[in-house]
Amino acid sequence: MRNALVVDLDRCSGCFSCEVACKMENGIALGSYYNKVLTVGPFGEFPKLSQYFLPVACQQCENAPCVHVCPTGASYRDPDTNVVLVDKAKCIGCKYCMMACPYGVRSWNQEEKVVEKCTLCGHLTSNGELPACVHNCPGGARFYGDLDDPSSDVSKALAAAEPDAVHTLTDVGNAPATSYILSKRYAEWQDSSTLQGAGRYLQKKGE
Amino acid sequence: MEIQWSLVLFTVLTGGAGWALGCVAVDEFTQKTKNDTNFIAAIVAIVLAAVGGIASVTHLSHPENMLAALSHPTSGIFTEALLVGLTAVFALVYVILLKRNAAASARKLFAVLAAVFGIVLAFASGASYMMDAQTAWNTPLLPLAYGGTTMPLGVAVYLAVALAKHEEGMGQYFMLLLVGGAVAAITGLFYGVATGVASQEPLLMWGLVVAVGGVVPAVCGWLGRKMPPSALALAGVAAGASFAGCVALRCAMWATSAVVNNFFGML
Amino acid sequence: MEQAMMSRRGFTKLTALAGAGAALGAAIGSGNLVESAEAKTSTQGTIKVKTLCRACVARCAAIATVENGRVVKLEGNSEDGTTHGGLCAKGLAGIQALYNPNRNKYPMRRVGERGGNQWERISWEEAIDEIAQKLWESKQQYGPESIFMSTGGGGNPQFWSVNRFAAAIQSPNTFEPGCAQCYLPRMVSYKLMYGGDFMTGNCSMADSNCFEMYNPDVNIDAVVVWAAQPAADTPPGGGRVMADRRAAGCKTVVVDPRFTADAARADVWLPIRSGTDVAMQLCWTKYIIEKEGYDKDFCLKWTNLPYLVDPDNGIPVRAIDLGLVSAEENEAQIQATAADTLTGHTTAPNNDNPALGYFGIPYFVIWDKKTNGPVAVPYPKSEQELNDFFDNQVDAELFNDAGYTINGKGGYKTAFQLTKERADEWDLQKTTDITWCDAADIEAAIDIYCQAQTAGIIGGVATDQNPQSGQTSAGYALLALLKGDVEKPGALLQRFPKPTMADELGGMYGLVSAEMEAKRLGFSEHRGIGQWAMSVIPYVFEAIETGQPYKPRIWLERSGNKLQNLAETERCYNAIQELDLIVHMYMYPTSFTIEGADYVLPIIEWLESNQPIQILNKVFQRQEATHLFETRNEAMIWSDLTKRMMELGDEDCRRAIEDTDGCVSKMGGIPMPLTDQEERDAHVAGLGMTWDEFCEKAPYEFVSWEDWHTYYYYLQQDPCGYLTGFGTASGKCEPYSEGYITLGLSASPWAMHPEVFVDNPVENPNAANSLVKYGYDPLPYYEEPEESPLTDTEYPLVMSNGRLPMYHHGTLRNVPYLREIYPVPEVWVYPDDAAKYGVEDGQWAWVRSRRGEIRGKVRVTKGVRPGEVYMERFWLPEFLDQEGKRDQSWRAVTVNRLSNSHGRLSDVNGTYTLRSYQVSIAPADGAPEGIWMEPEDFQPWMPEYSDPTEVIQTCVTLS
Structure with a gap:
């Protein structure tokens, strides 16, 4: 079982709903995130420009470095759902996992002084509901389910996509399970490690 | 990334302790010291390691959960905890054996054990930072520099203890200090140039790591090889300079961290 | 997992306020809080309340989870056939708006100087009585024209209530910052040229029209999105359906100076110079005629073109x-x-x-x-x-170059010929010169439109915001009608059945007298504004400034921040100083409240409101998930004022309440409701239900899906x-109107x-x-903007604005989860322009026009066309109670300080210039001091739960 998200960037309009849905659902502090929406571009030669939005959260790596480096097992893989989670009760706050995450998508909870991150809304999915970001996505651009189940929403979304339109963030051996769909006719996917810029606006290298 | 001072102190002090224990082990074989030097030096090493260990705990927000830290052997922290623990234990046993005038072979065994584990720790504490996510840290040259820069520190500490105890004939250790300074400079240089850190932080790398942390101890080593009256002062200067160089290397590492993506801006 | 982390905080007990002023504003002052009032019965347990969002003017179905009387969660409702369960950031953050610590909680009366931000709490009875007394006195002494009302589109579900009150007291003047600057122009042009339904028969997707887009059973070959952003104005509705259509193979063209989300997915993006849209429309008209891309049969038989x-x-x-x-x-x-x-x-x-x-x-x-x-x-x-x-x-x-002679008079041409002649000069070269778009791209876009079997025009608000509003809105209708995009399957213009209910209670127009219309400021000069029975804003300010033709003295304002949304902000600020009485009705204090109000009346947030709404073939209920403090539905405030004035002797108000001569009902109007319950029931009386019955039943189909599609x-x-x-x-x-x-x-x-x-x-x-000497021109014509980059050397860049997906007009700047995403207004500048004018990405810059100067944070991007800059409206709630800096809330960064309410106005609608004027940019030393920029800054605005209270039915019971 591999529970993960698929995000269809052909449809994503960068509206920030998933970011806010997540914050409302999980009571996340100001300045902290489980899911953040970034803009890539526009790049290209005016007026033939390209742009896509990039919502990022924990990528549910199959080879999760955060689990590997955690000294106490607070960062662990749930034996039933196979989802990478944080057991806050065990976290000693060494932040090793934050350094080990290739995408910097783990957050520090100032109040509880532990690391936290996207839980794929386990409290909702265990009730048969969808994660908040998936349910509320205005663009119908987010899918959740078991990649190993061909009838799941994620499997169907991937099957419907052109093979050269399916991407992941840069894999440095961590094997991110989250896929992004971006068709060539809309924009050329940028290897995430090459993206320039801080904050919400990222840019293609060399622009 | 912000400089994590408690981790800087941890790796510098434990590294220095490791190399000091190395000198103790060497001396068990070369028998250059006549007074209590090895005893004091071993205790100083234990204290340094302990202070370093406490420093690392201040980095944690929930140290009360720390006992679980030994539950996850894949973690670099597990390795470090193990090495610090074992080094301290072996050094303590050695000290006890010394006090009880135990057989030389026993003392040598534990001195060597403490030294080996301590010196491995000096390098291993840098190896924890080698992660695929950290593109600037993910090179063996980093732990090499971690271990290399602490060599002159450990030797200088040993020399300072020895000279405070009025030992004579410590010339070989001054030569060891010279070698240590060279090793510090070279390992620091390899890391700095290969990763580009040297051009991003020239003052820290060229100034403090190479010059102050490497060349100065090396020069002190050369000047002290014939045991001049200033020998103790030379050891002191070398220790201080090496400490500065060790800290500088680690600061440079933190300042130039580069993740594959820092999407939330938290690193 | 823990639910939304809204910590309970105890309320400060209310101290005696008589004589002592308490401040409204950004920080939590002791006087701002009220003890939790008596809770409603039975608020225990958890219930799910089906309702509709109203964070913007759309109405996406949402479900509110209410736990022990407190709204703890919001999510989209998949019963909505337009949104399929989606809900945007604005809606999701509704809980933070509802429980914002700075909500206006009870009526307040100003203490001390206007602008001093000192208030004392009064009862509703006192408030209504005092205000009614002042209105009645002014009306007797200066006439009803001494009183004017305003409203806004910032999520206002009782939009026409100002018109109702105006009709009741016989005041000639109401206005809102939109109207002639938003939607009215397109409602005017489509009503006159297409002649379909008054509300739904036009090109505005943002106003919930263009239903066929949501019909998966029909094919639409092409959609032109012009001056609109479906992905930003209604992400779950229009935004989603645009993605669906594109996925189904629909070709899209986007006309916008910015590379919007929809532009980034379009087949052709025309990065048009703001203000030149009519030129582009006439170019399209020319080539549609030349390429015979018009629907010949429809044009021949069902338009007046022949x-x-x-x-x-x-x-x-x-x-x-x-x-x-x-x-x-x-x-x-x-x-x-x-x-x-x-x-x-x-x-x-x-x-x-x-x-x-x-x-x-x-x-x-x-x-x-x-x-x-x-x-x-x-x-x-x-x-x-x-x-x-x-x-x-x-x-x-269809076409005749030479005029025909009939009965000895020459020069008779077909309407189609006149249309062709009007468009003739707009060849690709001239159009390129004026619009700054590439000729090949323009032609590619036209070809997409011409070659499509079924093609629709979605025309947006940007072109309503300059003096060409009457022409551009006619241009959309012209293009749509040429294409015959009318009432066939897939056409965006349709007249499908509507449910027999009143989502709004309407304007009581049967009471409007000739004298009122004669005195309505700007109406005679710009007659399109009559469609909404409103006044032309610069004429109102002129009257205040000069006393001619009479002096308005009392302003009853029901919307957010008029010191952000009106053009040439200073003009409004100066006008405030001239007025005898200002009443502000809103959910929380804004710059307008602090600078101008004498009375503050608290109104309900959308989560406290009730309204029936049609979504496709169903009717839904927006029903309150809670009710807080002493907030009220504004409709009842107007009602209570009318009743009190009637008691004081105003016979006009008696006529409105009692409909004594039947004028209201004769026009199909709904009289003033006397109680809050009556008000709710009035909306659904046409369905034969009470409001409570309706809420039990809804959502339901008022007609089947098949029967609804009456082509x-x-x-x-x-x-x-x-x-x-x-x-x-x-x-x-009538493409020739x-x-x-x-x-x-x-x-x-x-x-x-x-x-x-x-x-x-x-x-x-x-x-x-034109052949027309008297009357508005029946065809669009192009006029170069009054301030033009072609001639302006002092202010070289064109300014335009545009929606952001996390804000709605002037609202939501005090909602923490939204504000932290986009905390300060950005100025988008094309890289070449940034280099030329020395501004850098991430630094602050001065933006200046002939009216004033403000600051914004620069974003250097190719996403705004060269020669143009973009900035959205913004105001800063954090300054409201910063001593000595209150005015910074509207002076520091509000782009409308630069826009123009003097000068040219739209002939048809009276539109002034909100966009398409000239500015300059230059580096600034830094941000305005005291501005909140970091996420943690907004902590004081995190929500504070409050228990539900009873709804006030009325505070004027007639004997």
């Missing part, structure tokens, strides 16, 4: 005037069609003075190539008759014996008393290039 136009006045000529039909036949057709019940072909009581409007459909005239002469065109009784006439009997000429409404045969057609003078669609002419002649069809205006027709400002 009709001959009288060269003397530019009005399509009547057959009776050329002796081509007998008086009996003509009169019979007129009388019969005037009785049409399905569409309505009457705007005047008779045809004695055509300038006053039309009564029934006369015979018009085409030129028949078979007989080489003019022929009278009967209005069809059946499709067969229509087809027979145009396919067999005559061969109607070709115009082909229905009315009991009067004729095809119902369209609500225009000819009964057909006679309605624009008539509007200019007499303010018909929207003046209640057109006789007031008919003797004072407007002169067509484009008369030199």
